[in-house]
Amino acid sequence: MTTRKCRMIVSLTSLSLLLRFIMAVGCTLAPRTSPENQLRLPPGAPFKIALFADLHFGEAAWIDWGPQQDVNSLKVMSTVLDKEKPDFVIYLGDVITANNIPIANASLYWDQAISPTRVRCIPWASVFGNHDDTPFEWPMEWFSSTGIPQIHCPAANSSYSGEEDCSFRGTSRLELMRNDIGHSTLSFSKAGPKELWPSVSNYVLQLSSPSDPESPVAFLYFMDSGGGSYPEVISRAQAEWFKQKSHELNPDSRVPEIIFWHIPSKAYKKVAPTFLLFSSCVGSINKESVAPQEDEMGIMKLLAERPSVKAVFVGHNHGLDWCCPYKKLWLCFARHTGYGGYGNWPRGARILEITQHPFSLKSWIRMEDGHSHSEVILTS
Amino acid sequence: MTTRKCRMIVSLTSLSLLLRFIMAVGCTLAPRTSPENQLRLPPGAPFKIALFADLHFGEAAWIDWGPQQDVNSLKVMSTVLDKEKPDFVIYLGDVITANNIPIANASLYWDQAISPTRVRCIPWASVFGNHDDTPFEWPMEWFSSTGIPQIHCPAANSSYSGEEDCSFRGTSRLELMRNDIGHSTLSFSKAGPKELWPSVSNYVLQLSSPSDPESPVAFLYFMDSGGGSYPEVISRAQAEWFKQKSHELNPDSRVPEIIFWHIPSKAYKKVAPTFLLFSSCVGSINKESVAPQEDEMGIMKLLAERPSVKAVFVGHNHGLDWCCPYKKLWLCFARHTGYGGYGNWPRGARILEITQHPFSLKSWIRMEDGHSHSEVILTS
Numbered sequence: 001m002t003t004r005k006c007r008m009i010v011s012l013t014s015l016s017l018l019l020r021f022i023m024a025v026g027c028t029l030a031p032r033t034s035p036e037n038q039l040r041l042p043p044g045a046p047f048k049i050a051l052f053a054d055l056h057f058g059e060a061a062w063i064d065w066g067p068q069q070d071v072n073s074l075k076v077m078s079t080v081l082d083k084e085k086p087d088f089v090i091y092l093g094d095v096i097t098a099n100n101i102p103i104a105n106a107s108l109y110w111d112q113a114i115s116p117t118r119v120r121c122i123p124w125a126s127v128f129g130n131h132d133d134t135p136f137e138w139p140m141e142w143f144s145s146t147g148i149p150q151i152h153c154p155a156a157n158s159s160y161s162g163e164e165d166c167s168f169r170g171t172s173r174l175e176l177m178r179n180d181i182g183h184s185t186l187s188f189s190k191a192g193p194k195e196l197w198p199s200v201s202n203y204v205l206q207l208s209s210p211s212d213p214e215s216p217v218a219f220l221y222f223m224d225s226g227g228g229s230y231p232e233v234i235s236r237a238q239a240e241w242f243k244q245k246s247h248e249l250n251p252d253s254r255v256p257e258i259i260f261w262h263i264p265s266k267a268y269k270k271v272a273p274t275f276l277l278f279s280s281c282v283g284s285i286n287k288e289s290v291a292p293q294e295d296e297m298g299i300m301k302l303l304a305e306r307p308s309v310k311a312v313f314v315g316h317n318h319g320l321d322w323c324c325p326y327k328k329l330w331l332c333f334a335r336h337t338g339y340g341g342y343g344n345w346p347r348g349a350r351i352l353e354i355t356q357h358p359f360s361l362k363s364w365i366r367m368e369d370g371h372s373h374s375e376v377i378l379t380s
Numbered sequence: 381m382t383t384r385k386c387r388m389i390v391s392l393t394s395l396s397l398l399l400r401f402i403m404a405v406g407c408t409l410a411p412r413t414s415p416e417n418q419l420r421l422p423p424g425a426p427f428k429i430a431l432f433a434d435l436h437f438g439e440a441a442w443i444d445w446g447p448q449q450d451v452n453s454l455k456v457m458s459t460v461l462d463k464e465k466p467d468f469v470i471y472l473g474d475v476i477t478a479n480n481i482p483i484a485n486a487s488l489y490w491d492q493a494i495s496p497t498r499v500r501c502i503p504w505a506s507v508f509g510n511h512d513d514t515p516f517e518w519p520m521e522w523f524s525s526t527g528i529p530q531i532h533c534p535a536a537n538s539s540y541s542g543e544e545d546c547s548f549r550g551t552s553r554l555e556l557m558r559n560d561i562g563h564s565t566l567s568f569s570k571a572g573p574k575e576l577w578p579s580v581s582n583y584v585l586q587l588s589s590p591s592d593p594e595s596p597v598a599f600l601y602f603m604d605s606g607g608g609s610y611p612e613v614i615s616r617a618q619a620e621w622f623k624q625k626s627h628e629l630n631p632d633s634r635v636p637e638i639i640f641w642h643i644p645s646k647a648y649k650k651v652a653p654t655f656l657l658f659s660s661c662v663g664s665i666n667k668e669s670v671a672p673q674e675d676e677m678g679i680m681k682l683l684a685e686r687p688s689v690k691a692v693f694v695g696h697n698h699g700l701d702w703c704c705p706y707k708k709l710w711l712c713f714a715r716h717t718g719y720g721g722y723g724n725w726p727r728g729a730r731i732l733e734i735t736q737h738p739f740s741l742k743s744w745i746r747m748e749d750g751h752s753h754s755e756v757i758l759t760s
Contacts, residue, residue: 133547135515135549135550135609138578138609138610138611140611140613140674140675143606143610143611143613143615143616143617143675143677144615144616144675144677145616145617166577166578167513167552167553167554167578167609169515169549169550169552169609170549172547172549173547174547197546198518198546198547226523229515229518229547229549230518230523231518231520231523233520233523235523235524236523236524236525237523237525294520295520295523295524297523297524
C-alpha cells in the first residue's frame with residue numbers, strides 16, 4: 001500500500017517539529033485519487049490492519065507510574081508493528097485518559113500514542129472513546145495536603161500564557177481530531193459531517209483494488225460511539241448517515257463493509273458467551289461483563305440487515321477479546337493494547353487481514369510477547 | 381451604607397451595555413478606604429444582608445419551562461429586595477445550572493441572576509456552588525430524534541465565530557468571577573488567592589463602623605466549597621488560609637466573624653434534627669438529608685475553636701432552611717430562592733441583620749409571598 005523510505009528508530013519521547021518534518025519527507029504514500037482518502041491493497045498480497053485499543057495515554061501523569069505505563073504501551077505497539085508490519089493502524093478510542101491530564105492541551109499525549117505508527121510511516125485512522133475528551137478530574141488527595149501542588153496548576157506559574165485558571169476542561173474532540181489530522185499526511189482520520197457533531201469521528205474510507213483505485217474492495221466505516229463530553233450512544237442521526245452513505249457508495253451492497261467504533265452496542269451483551277470455550281465465539285479472555293452504550297438507536301438493525309456488513313470491532317472492555325457471531329455478521333472486541341486503563345490482562349492488538357480474491361476477512365490477536373492466538377475467519 | 385440615586389424598574393430581560401452604563405452612573409457607593417473592599421453600617425441602623433441561594437439560572441434553556449423558571453426567580457428576588465431593602469446581597473452558589481447551558485458563555489445567565497440586585501444599586505458578593513462551572517450535559521433525548529437540534533449546536537451555524545465544536549465545556553469559575561466583578565462597581569466578589577485555585581471564591585470583606593471605616597464591626601468570610609469542575613470540599617489549604625487571614629485581621633478574636641459557602645460541611649449532618657419542632661434548631665422545612673461535602677479537612681475545627689466565629693451559612697440543600705447550634709456557633713441553611721433546581725418548597729431568602737452596639741446577628745426568612753418566619757438570634 002505504501003512505499004516506505006524511512007528507517008527511523010521509535011522515539012519514546014514527545015516528537016519535535018523537526019522530527020515531524022523529517023518524517024513527512026521520509027514517508028511516501030500511495031497517491032490519493034479521490035476526494036475521499038483511499039487505501040489500496042498491496043499488489044498480490046492481503047491488506048493488514050492493526051487495531052490499537054484503549055491505550056489510555058496520560059494516565060496519572062503526576063507520578064512515576066503514569067509515564068511508565070505510556071512507555072510500556074509504546075513498547076506493545078512497537079512490538080506488534082515490527083512483528084506484523086501492518087499496512088494500516090486503527091486507533092480504536094480511549095487513546096488518552098483525559099480525565100487524568102492536568103494540562104490544557106491533551107493532544108500532546110495523543111501525539112505520543114500515535115508516534116510508533118507515525119515513525120514507521122504507517123497510515124492510521126482514529127475514532128473517539130469515552131475517555132478522550134473528558135475534563136480533568138482533580139484527585140481528592142490534592143486537597144488534603146497543605147495545598148494544591150503548584151506544579152499542576154499553571155495559573156500560579158507566571159510563565160504560563162494559556163488558559164489561566166487551571167480548570168483543565170479537557171481538549172475537545174474537534175481539537176484532538178484537528179491535531180490528529182493536521183500533523184501528518186499519514187492520518188486518514190476525519191472530523192465527520194458537522195450535522196453529526198458533537199459526535200465527531202464519523203467517516204468512511206475506501207480500500208481499493210491494487211490495479212484500479214476506482215474499484216473498491218471494502219469500505220471501512222468509522223463511527224463515534226460517544227462518551228466523555230456527551231452520552232455514550234450512536235445516535236439516530238449517525239444511523240441515518242450510515243444508511244445514506246452506504247447506499248450512496250455501495251448501492252447494491254456488493255462491496256464488503258467493516259465497522260469500527262469504541263463502545264460495544266447492546267447487541268454485544270446478547271451474544272456474550274457464558275463460557276467462551278463452549279461457545280461459537282473465538283477469543284482468549286472473557287473476564288468481565290460487556291459495558292454497552294447507554295441506548296441503541298437503530299444502527300445495529302441497519303448493520304444486521306445489510307448483507308455487505310461483515311463485522312463490527314470495538315474496544316472499551318479491557319477484559320474481553322472475543323469475536324461472536326450475531327445474526328449474519330460478527331461482533332468483535334479488539335484487545336487491550338495500552339498499559340493505561342484498568343486490568344492487568346496481557347497486552348496485545350487485534351490484527352485484521354483482508355484478501356481480495358476471493359474476499360476474506362481474517363483476524364487474530366498478536367500479543368506483546370510475540371505470540372498470536374484466536375485466529376478466526378470472519379467471512380465464512 | 382450606600383446612597384442610592386437610581387430609580388430604575390427591574391428588568392426581567394438580559395441587561396444591555398446601555399443599561400449597565402446608566403446603572404454605573406446611577407449608583408453611588410460609599411468610598412472604599414482600604415485595599416480590601418469595605419462595607420459600612422448605615423448610621424444608627426443595622427446592616428441587612430439578603431442571601432440568595434440556589435437560583436439555578438439557565439436550567440433547561442431550550443424549552444419554555446426553563447426561561448419561565450428564571451422569570452419566576454427574578455420575581456422572588458425582586459419581592460425580597462423591595463420588602464427588605466437590604467444593604468447587601470450574597471449569592472450563595474448554584475447561581476446558574478451550567479450543566480443545562482448549551483452556550484459557550486454561561487456568564488450571560490449569571491448576569492441575569494445578578495440583575496435585580498444590580499438595578500437596585502445594591503452591592504453584592506458571590507461564592508461558587510457545584511453547578512456553576514460544570515460542563516454542559518447533553519440530554520440523551522437529543523440523540524434519539526433524527527438529529528441533534530441544530531439550534532443548539534453553534535458549529536453548524538456559520539455565523540457563530542466562537543468555539544467551533546459545540547462542546548459547551550462550561551464557563552470556568554475564573555471567567556464567571558471576572559464577569560461578576562468586571563461588569564459593575566457594585567460587585568464585592570473576589571477571585572481569591574491564586575494559590576487556592578481551582579478553588580476560587582475565597583475572600584474576606586470587612587463590615588466597618590459608620591463612624592470609622594478603620595473600625596471593623598464584623599468580618600464576612602467567603603469560601604469556595606468546590607464541586608462542578610473539582611471535588612466538593614474545603615481543602616486544607618483553604619483552612620490554612622482562613623487561619624492566617626483571621627489571625628492577621630483579627631488577632632485577638634475580638635471582632636465577630638461570619639462565614640458563607642455553598643455546600644454544607646459534614647458537621648451539618650451531626651446537628652441535623654430528626655424532628656425540627658422538638659429540637660434546638662430554628663427553621664420551617666426539614667425535608668431531606670443533609671448532602672455534605674465529600675470530606676472535612678480542618679476548616680470546621682478552626683471555626684468551632686475560634687471564639688469570634690458566630691455562624692456559617694450554606695445553600696445546596698433546597699429542602700432545608702434551619703439554623704442549628706453546633707458547639708459555640710450556629711450552622712444555618714439559607715432558603716431555596718430560585719425556581720431552578722429540584723424541589724417545590726415555596727421560595728424565599730434568608731435575611732441577616734447585624735447590629736453594632738451591642739453586636740448582634742439576627743436572622744429570619746422572607747418568603748416570596750411577603751411573609752417572614754423562623755426569626756432567630758445567632759449571637760445569644
